[in-house]
Amino acid sequence: MSLSTHVLDAAVGRPAEGVPVRLESRAADGSWKPVAAGRTDADGRFGDWPAPGAGVHRLIFETERISAFYPEVAVAFTISEPERHHHIPLLLSPFAYSTYRGS
Secondary structure (H helix, E strand, O other), rough: OEEEEEEEEEOOOOEOOOOOOOOOOOEEEEEEEEEEEEEEEOEEEEEOOOOOOOOEEEEEEOOOOOOOOOOOOEEEEEOOOOOOOEEEEEEEEEOOOEEEOOO
16 A cells, blocks of 8 residues: 655646645544654655555645645545555645645
């Protein structure tokens, strides 16, 4: 299983370099447990995550330097096929964001 992310700054039309992002996993009691953290590279990518396995997880992007309105974006997702690669892109602009399951 592998996990990667990619942050694109739609306001300037290029990758968002240096965005802090962390991975958390939801525990049985519903609380969130930190797993790992890093920053996007010059191409807006980060993929050096430990394999979180099956379950509910979230990536939390600290986006305040790109969007004063959205200082943080949390993207929760479910991994039901832990043997597959999971790619979670984030397209960000000052007043909107979107995400999808990438390949």
